[in-house]
Amino acid sequence: MATKAAAHPSARLSEKTLLQIYWYMLLSRRLDERAWVLHRQGKIAFHVSAMGHEAAQVGAAFAINRGVDFVHPYYRDLALCLAIGYQPTDFMLSLFGKADDPSSGARQMPNHFSIKSLNIVSGSSPVATQVPQAAGLAFAIKYRQQTGLADADDTTQPRLALTCLGEGSTSQGEWHEGMNWAGVHQLPLICLVQNNIYAISVPVEAQMAVNNVADRAQAYGIKGVVVDGNDVLEVYDAVKAAAERAYNGDGATLIEAKTYRLVPHSSDDDDRSYRSREEVEMWKQKEPVVLFRRHLLEQGVLTPALVEEYDERAKKEVDAAQKVAEAAPDPAPEDALGAVYAPLEE
Ligand SMILES: Cc1ncc(C[n+]2csc(CCOP(=O)(O)OP(=O)(O)O)c2C)c(N)n1
Numbered sequence: 101m102a103t104k105a106a107a108h109p110s111a112r113l114s115e116k117t118l119l120q121i122y123w124y125m126l127l128s129r130r131l132d133e134r135a136w137v138l139h140r141q142g143k144i145a146f147h148v149s150a151m152g153h154e155a156a157q158v159g160a161a162f163a164i165n166r167g168v169d170f171v172h173p174y175y176r177d178l179a180l181c182l183a184i185g186y187q188p189t190d191f192m193l194s195l196f197g198k199a200d201d202p203s204s205g206a207r208q209m210p211n212h213f214s215i216k217s218l219n220i221v222s223g224s225s226p227v228a229t230q231v232p233q234a235a236g237l238a239f240a241i242k243y244r245q246q247t248g249l250a251d252a253d254d255t256t257q258p259r260l261a262l263t264c265l266g267e268g269s270t271s272q273g274e275w276h277e278g279m280n281w282a283g284v285h286q287l288p289l290i291c292l293v294q295n296n297i298y299a300i301s302v303p304v305e306a307q308m309a310v311n312n313v314a315d316r317a318q319a320y321g322i323k324g325v326v327v328d329g330n331d332v333l334e335v336y337d338a339v340k341a342a343a344e345r346a347y348n349g350d351g352a353t354l355i356e357a358k359t360y361r362l363v364p365h366s367s368d369d370d371d372r373s374y375r376s377r378e379e380v381e382m383w384k385q386k387e388p389v390v391l392f393r394r395h396l397l398e399q400g401v402l403t404p405a406l407v408e409e410y411d412e413r414a415k416k417e418v419d420a421a422q423k424v425a426e427a428a429p430d431p432a433p434e435d436a437l438g439a440v441y442a443p444l445e446e
């Protein structure tokens with residue numbers, strides 16, 4: 101990970117911000133590791149992991165107006181949502197399927213992140229369905245600005261929509277529809293494709309005939325960018341530039357972050373049947389949390405003592421979140437058919 105030239109916005113990040121970025125990457129990793137343990141202990145039913153994707157997600161979160169801009173995540177976006185304000189306890193409540201799970205009262209599977217107060221919007225399980233919904237949000241933002249219902253410069257108002265998905269999901273029709281709509285209407289949309297080169301067991305070369313998902317941007321009349329998704333500062337710079345374009349009325353950006361998932365697709369998958377251990381080991385050498393920690397140590401932003409302090413703090417937060425969730429009440433069976441986002445009208 102190279103130190104960025106002064107022209108890059110990431111070169112202007114304060115030490116405090118760099119440490120916050122590191123903190124959210126670490127917190128996500130530790131929560132994620134615990135989720136795997138809880139699954140193997142038989143305490144939770146399902147886990148789908150963000151491990152390996154932390155740089156792509158936290159880099160993106162820090163480049164937008166967190167908690168104000170709309171975010172339409174996908175199931176792998178734990179680190180993204182944590183960096184926006186989703187709490188470790190929220191995540192544990194969803195893993196344990198408890199009544200107080202803020203995303204849906206446990207009516208959806210875990211990782212269907214949704215926190216209305218943070219403008220994190222609920223999604224459905226069919227992949228890529230969030231993309232036309234995010235394009236619709238971006239259309240509404242632009243419409244409100246053009247009609248004077250909202251001020252384009254008011255940073256207390258959402259000024260863009262960010263959505264994420266995997267490379268395999270870009271084979272779905274919904275993705276193309278959303279991208280086309282974003283191009284036609286020059287929408288303030290950022291689509292972040294987290295390309296981890298597999299869609300469960302299907303490798304990327306069996307999914308598409310071009311080298312990069314971002315190459316397709318031209319066909320929609322939007323800007324396409326490829327970044328190293330394991331380099332959090334590179335992702336930050338790309339998303340920051342895309343956010344500026346969105347805020348300035350210059351339209352949508354498709355960002356492809358090349359990365360790798362370090363673990364099986366989900367707790368129900370065995371990746372040994374479709375990828376070699378050598379390949380996984382090779383990617384582990386450039387995994388994002390270790391990479392960024394090393395970078396910050398080299399820069400003198402982190403010290404070995406701070407690394408230890410952060411590790412202890414993360415463990416404490418994960419322990420506390422698990423404790424709260426385990427003790428929390430289960431939902432009443434009759435609540436199963438309730439709403440997942442807004443309350444149902446009486
Ligand atoms: C329309 C639809 N088809 C299939 C599935 C089952 N499914 C869930 S995740 C997934 C793989 C998606 O891969 P990718 O988009 O590359 O994202 P990744 O999981 O690798 O981050 C599939 C096929 C689904 N949820 N929705």
Ligand SMILES: [Mg+2]
Pocket residue numbers: 266267268294295296297298299300
């Ligand atoms: Mg994938």
